[in-house]
Structure formats: C-alpha cells, structure tokens
Amino acid sequence: MIANLPFIAIALLIGIAFAIILLKKNMIKMVMGLGILESAVNLFLITIGYREDGIAPIFTNAPEGVNMVLPTVQALTLTNIVIGVAGTALMISMIMVIYKKYGTINSDKMRRLKE
C-alpha cells in the first residue's frame, strides 16, 4: 500500500489538472493547470525509477550489494522540466500580449477566431 502511494498521488494530480484545464476560464489558471499536469508526469517518471531501499546511482565508493535507482528516468525528468519552463514562458508572454490587445483573458471572451 505504501509502495502504491506515489501512483495514487499521480492519479489525483492528473485528475485535478484536467479538472482545472477543462473547467476554469481564466487563462492564467489554465497555465497553472498545465503546470500541475507537467508536475504529475514528472512525478510519474521519477516513481518508475525507484527501487526499494535504493541509493543514488553513482558508482564511485558505492557500498556493495545495494540496489541503485534508475538514472535514465532522472535525465528524462530534467529534460521535461526544461521543456515545461520554455513552454510556460511562451504561454505567459502570449497571454500578456492578448491582455494588452483584447483587454480580457477570459477564454469565453477571447473568441475572435471561431467557426
């Protein structure tokens, strides 16, 4: 049960993130929802690599006969964090321009491109 706790947390986070993205109309809140979704996927990637009682995956002066956690997923997570930062920065700068030009950041009113 304790070992499954991260997966339950991931399911809850993805549910909350999708609820925010689908229901909230303020664009800033939608960007926050995307941030929560990205954090959930990062947590999923790290949790995959965990081994019971594992140590950091460094071979220098490593004690004998101990499991190490997987290092590849840590690289994947770092890459994803960087991609997320770039995407969030781009989204927020676009929201700033839209606020300057339209005067609103409510997605119900930001509808000049429809049909």
Added chain:
Amino acid sequence: MSLILDNLPALLIAVPLLGAFLIPIIGRFLPKIRDAWIILVSFLSSMAAVLTAFTVYTKGTLVYVFGAAAGSGAAPIDSGGIPFRIIFTIDGFGAFMLLSAAIVSFAVVLYLVASQKERSGKSEFYALYLLLTAGIFGMVSTGDLFNFFVFLEINTLSGAALVSYHRKGGIAVEGALKYLIVNTVGGLMVLFSVGLLYAQYNSLNMAYIASQMTLTTLNIVALVLFITALAMKAGAVPFHFATPDAYSVAPSGITALMVVASQAGLYGLFRILFTVYGGVINTVTVGWVIIVIGILSMVIGVTMALPQKDIKRLLAYHAVSQTGYMLLGVGVAFAVLGDPAATAAFGQTAMEGGLFHIINHALYKGLLFLAVGAVIYRTGVWSLNKLGGLGHNMKWTMVFFLIGALAIAGIPPFNGFASKLMIYESVFAFNPALSIIAMVVSILTLASFMKVFHSVFMGPKLPEFENVKEVPKLMIAGMVILTIFVIGFGLMPDLVVDSIVTPAANALLNQGSYITAVLGGFL
C-alpha cells in the same frame, strides 16, 4: 568527404541548428548577408536530407548511433543484445518524409525572404524557422521514443512562436496560444505513454520495445494515448479544433511548413502503430478506429470549409480533410495486416496510396498557401467578400493557384489524381461505402476551390485593386519549385511510386526488417 557521408544523419540536425544559432549574430553585425545566409543554410540542410534519402534507397536502412565508434552496431556484443545509445534509424518511410520536408522547406525559404523584407524581427524569425526545420528532420529520423518526444516539443514551441509572429491586433497571438495549449497537453500525454513503456521494458529504443512487446492493459492505455495525442498534432477530427485557428493567422510561408510538421506527427502515429505495436494488437479493431477517424476528418473538414469567408481558414479546413484521406488509406492497410492474401490484393495499394498522398499534400497545399499568401501580400485583404478580379493583374499567381486547386481536387494530370486513384480503388475492394464517401468529399473539395478561384481571380477588374502588381520574383521562384514537383509527380506517377513510395510501404509492412536492422540479429 567520407567524414561527411558517414555522419549524414548527424548533419541533418547539426546544419540547421548551427545556422539558426549564428543568425542573430549575423543579423546584428552583418545584416546585409542575412538573406543569403538563410538561403544557403536551408539549401545545405535540404541537400543533407536528400543525400540521406539516397543513401537509404541504395544501401538499405541506415542506423546511426550517436557517440559510438564507427561500424559498431546499436547493440554492442557485451550488452547481451540491449541497445543503449540514442540512435537514428532511417528506413524507407523516414527517407520518404525527409524528401518531402526538404523540398517544401527550401521552396518556402525562397518565398519568405521576399515576403518578410519590410518586417522587423527577422533574425529571430529565421532562427525559429531553422529550428522548426531541424525539429521536422529529427522527428522523422529518430529510432528512440524519448528523442521523438523532444523533437515533438521542439516543433510545438517553435511552431507556436512562428504562428504568433505578425500580431495583427492580437488575433495571431490568440491562434498561437490555442495551438500551444492543445499541443502541450498532447506532448505531455506522449511522455506519459513513453514512461509507461519504459517502466515495462526498461528501454527507450523503438526496435527493442517492438521485439519485446506483449499485450497488457498498460500497453493498450499507452497505445490509446499515442493515437489521440499524435492525431491531435496531425489535425484529425475530433481533435482538429486548434488547427484552423493556427493556420489561418500564421504568415503564409509558415503555414506551408506547419503542414509538413503536422504530417511528421502522422509519421509518428504510423511508426507506433506498424512498427512498435505491429504484431501484437488486434489490427482489425484499431484499423477501424483509424478508418473512422479518417472518414470523420474528411467529411467534417470539407463541409466546414464550404461556408468559410476567410481564405486561409478555408485552406486550413481542407488540410484537415486531406489528412483524412491519408488516415483512410493507411487505416485500410492496417485493418488487413493480419491477412496476407488481402494485403497482397489491395492492402499494399491502399498503403501506397495513403503514403503517396502525404508527399502530394505537402506539395500542393504548400503551393496553395504560397499563392494565397501572395494575394494577401499585395492586397492586404483576406476576406473572400472583398476580393475580385485579380486575374488581370496577377497572372502568375493565378496560374499557380489554378494548378494547386486542380491538384487538390484530384484532376488529372496532377499528382493528387494519382494518389487518390490508388486510395479509391483499394478502399472500394475493402468496403464500397467508404470509397463513395471519399469520392463525394473530392467533389465538394473541387466545388469549394472553384468558389475561391472565381471570387478571387475571375471577374472584372475592381477599382480598389487597380494598382496591384505581381509579386516579387523570389516568391514566384518558390512557387515554381513546388509546381515543378506537382506536375512532375503527376506525369510520372509510376516512377515515383516505384522508387519512393513502395520502399516506404514495405518498410512499414515488414516489422521484422526494422528490428533486425537495429538489433542485428541479437533477438
């Protein structure tokens, strides 16, 4: 020289990236040579892509391992058959997509250099353009799932930044924001699926996962997330809503390249379906899912396009509709994958028709967007209710638009007819109703393009467009390159199908050849 030829797949990514990073410096200190530099770098990267494609066609599947000594395979002997470096695997299908990306990206650069002359922020624009080109080349060459995700995100970010470039009162930024949000969610779902696959098989290499794949619930969840996220990137119904928003407000040359980027997403979908999941899943069910998505895209795309009044939004809905043709052809081929007799009878032709349609669509849709962009460049108007009689002033643009419109409607002798004929005949053998729907959609496509052609180019010369001149020569040069390929592929379809499309179809239908090329018999 042999150093270049040995490391061609690395040059595919390195040349555009190096060019992109040097452009701001050149723009700051030597702005006069910036245009010449971007044309040179784009030409060199297209040449690298064409050379790579030729190497694949003459020598077979190309496996390039990053960072290994030359000649060692992806799976070193002492690893027990598990590959552990990032590899680029370019087989027939990857070479096919590289060719289409190379042709369209070079033609669009010629167009953009002329149409962006009076705009500001050109250094960053061209740098983002080269990043998008590098992203497309990488996405269709890679053999590693996480590398695919990284290139997918590069495409999304640079594509969204390019779409928002001319702000036009904020409307371009709105389209770009919707495109960015939708594609970021798609990218995160792809990463979730990659994580699921890694957790079970402890490897990110596509060939290794394909050789170990079994059918569990987690794998089906991963497959469903891949199909929906990559269909969202490609613009298939019911995930197509952001596509017309983004295509209609982008600068015209950028839209032509984003069509190629969407089809790279389609490449990813077919690679996952045929190569990674090929032998294990129930191909009839998933094939019918793809067919239904294709039919919905065709019908909804063309019926939404008919009442449009914005000229580029109309073209964007037609892009959604033509994606449906590709999904229909390849879906039929996937549905009969388990049945060798049906595959030999019509499955192979359906696959070839769908794949041939990919390169045809990139060519004629690029030509149409460039021609429409030329009209908007000279008149500044993009509503069909205000245009008219431009055929008197812009004769070359009218000819190119007519060629593109006849090609998309499937009129001989242009290339659209050849690929649509293959799709109609093979889908008719599978299920006649699907083929009839495809033909009706083709008629509606012709109808909507006749509407656009008449209302923009035909008619008397209107007084407000008296002084409209023809567009600069560089823009016409870009359109000429695409026209040569549209007419050439239409007049010699058997040559094109035999040399380019059949290797691609065979590479997808034989899952085993991909696996043995990478793992080298260490199965």
Added chain:
Amino acid sequence: MIGDLLTGYGFWNPLIWIVVMATGLLFAWLIWRCGESDYDKGTEQTKPYLSGNDEPPKGDVHIRGGNMYWGFTHALKGYYDKLIPLHSGVVNDYLTWFIIGVIVIFVVVMVI
C-alpha cells in the same frame, strides 16, 4: 519515362491524357482561328450588351465569395446549425473533445 501506374484493379497512364488534351486543344485552336480578328478595342464593339441598359459599376456585378454556395448551406441547415457552434473558439472545449476521444477509443479497443 511516362509509364503505367498499376492500381491492382486497373491502370492509369498520363500519356493517354496528354494525347487527348493535345487533340482537344488543337480543335479548340482551329475553331478560334475562324473568328473575327478585325475589331476596335475600347469602343462600343467590346462592351457587354445588357438590352440597352447601362453597365452597372464593376464592383456590383461580381458575385462575392461568401454568397456563392448559399443554396448548399441553406439546404443542409440542420447539419450546419449543429456543427458550426461546436467550433466555438473556447480552448476548454477543445480539450474536452480530447478527453472524450481518449475515453471512447479506450473503451472501443478494450471491449471489441
């Protein structure tokens, strides 16, 4: 160079099309040559004849793009009235369709 494209149930050869079109264009040119070649441009001889009425200004004669397929759009009004509001422009709806698509495809692939 220009050969047959085999589709498994028939074939298509662009050479046939080229021959037919060349013959058709030849006939069209022969007929065009039989027309009148001596007329004065810019005078009464080249203006359209509208039963003696004045020619309206050029902008009013041209049918605009938005009005062109009015009949088609009006005939399928029930279909279009449901379809066009779906393309609402609200980002939340786009992602709702994504979730619906994931759930439907998952149910189909698991059950069937």
